[in-house]
Amino acid sequence: MSGFTSATAETVQSPVPHIALLLPLDAPGLGSAARTVQQGILAAVQNSALPVRAYSNYDETRSVVAAYKIAVASGAVAVIGPLTRNGIRQLADEKTLPVPTLALNIIDTPAPPQLYFFGLAIEAEARQIALLAKKQGKQQAIIVTANDPLARRLQFAFEAEWTASGGAILREIEYTGDTMVFADIAADPSTMAFFATDIEKSRTIRPYLPNNLAAYATSQLFSGNKDTLLNFDFDGIRFVDMPWLMQTDLPVVAAFPRAYPPLTTDQERLYALGIDAWRLINNLIANRAKQALDGVTGQIHLNGQTFTRTALPSLFYQGHAQAADAPLIQSAQLFPDQFKNASSVEAPVTFKP
Template sequence: MQRSTTSHLLLVSLLYWCGWLIATGVASAQTPSTDPASQAGPHIAVLLPLKSASIGRQADAVRLGILEASKVHRATTLPVIVHATGDDAYDVVQAYEEAVRSGAQLVIGPLMRSAVTALSGTKLVTVPTLALNAPEVDTAIPPALYVFGLQVENEAKQVAQLARKQSRKNAVIVASDAPLSRRLAQAFADEFARHGGTIQDEFSYTSDTPSLMKLRDSLAAGFGDVIFLALDATRARLIRSYLGNSTPIFATSMVHSSNDALSSHELDGVYFVDMPWLLTPDHPAVMSYSRNDQAGLEFQRFYALGIDAYRICQELLRGSQSAAPIDGVTGYITLGRDHRFLREPIPAQFTQGEMRLLGEGVSGLPQ
């Protein structure tokens, strides 16, 4: 009887401790986790700042574009797993390390420049990785790291090439004090000079009427034969009326911020470049994907970035050192030096409240 009682107490004790272990989570390793990084196995990891208050919406647009492309292009059986991060570059690097450890065969991201810079300075990049922005410093990047994105500095270079192809030799640049505007101005100036052109002068953007009239008079006197606006749409619209119509005006996609006819009228005559996703929505390659025209242009640009990022990754997964060119929705994409994918958008012009495509050979540009 005593032995039976002792056995009963031991059994009760054992059941109690098992219940306590489960309740306190010590045995939680036996339960599935909702954390994507814990889902071990081969996959494509998508590293995006979805938790960011400043760029979370753009990151979600990229996510949706990637998922849309994964439905259309089923060249791989690898699942796509999204790893949500915040703004902190250190946290992004940690998330990257966890993604690779959990079985990522390829990584898309990071999206923010600070995070790309931090990652490129480590030795963690051991699988093909497509960063969606350029590092902040122009230095060598890890062999497995590739760079692609919506950097408008590259658009400024393309605009400089377009101007030189039309025998424009003397450029006038209008830029603000904003860091991005300064980078645009420098990119245009370097490329224009590299192709034999001369930067005649650079004007600082201002809303001061006397200063704008001085700029107008200088242009009327034949001071330059081409104008480059390193400005966003708001500033470009404010300054446009002072630039006249005799000198060709070039800009980047930054001036195309709305499909509103009035906004387009205010930029009448300005040449710019932008992605096929926005300029040729009826093109068969663009129509392959679902779209939401009610979303703003910024959202659509990042959505298109996600689509092309996934397509590039299909090339990288094939293991080729020279990825085939892609007729993408963000532009014609080729692999350049230093593992940097180059995106060539298409030229257009604001004309009477509409956007007119210039077509191949940019035949619509003034001679």
């Protein structure tokens, strides 16, 4: 069994071989996310020969390298972290790193050997959606966006991949609160709409687009299957997300325990990130970095020094989000007073997509 201890950034502990977690567990604004990632990592630790030790008393804006050196001096044979792009850049500026290091975010700058990247960059989902829509025969795209940083990042990521794959951009529509900008949109079999907007704006916009217009989005539109009303509003929209949320009976997913008390959907994603981070760092230690991983966050492959994640194609159907290739489940109608009596409600019917 593995052990788990904590260390401060001011103290070099007696050298003991271990896997170090470089996570800002107590940092304002970052601590909650870091603790959830740590929770996922520890859920994945099974019969490890190496103990796990957390290093958390450091500043991600300026003292990552100092904390990293303390971890290595204390016997770390591998490191998971840091969590933020700013923290990762500090390590990337080093000429060499002595042990395999898995940063939990992705940056584009050159990195020293032994520094690897893995994260849940939502821009990668936008690029995957572009390729998915093209594969499904769409030729031109309507991009629905907004004047905020995340929407712009998703818009640009989608458009770059879409045009590179030969797709045409029919329109870019910036939503500012006036739904009349969607009044003249018509459905066409070769056209798709991509939502770069957040969940609230997308929910407002969706009724103003033709029902038979193919619509796509990222995982930011999915907040869990408990929110049936919201999911009904997104009926028919295709998106990508992780098997951890969409295929809970999959053997690789069922192999790991769920958090208790239950987490929010966004926290579940971070928890799953921790699970796959643990599996990847062990592959790095064993010199199996190039081995593809059937992850709980998706299919993972090494590309250069970045572990790229292919998320699971999914869709909203009758108030429920599910894997796109799963049988479609027709749920009972939402409002029971639509039925004359309770006996008229039939059991769910399974359809083949």
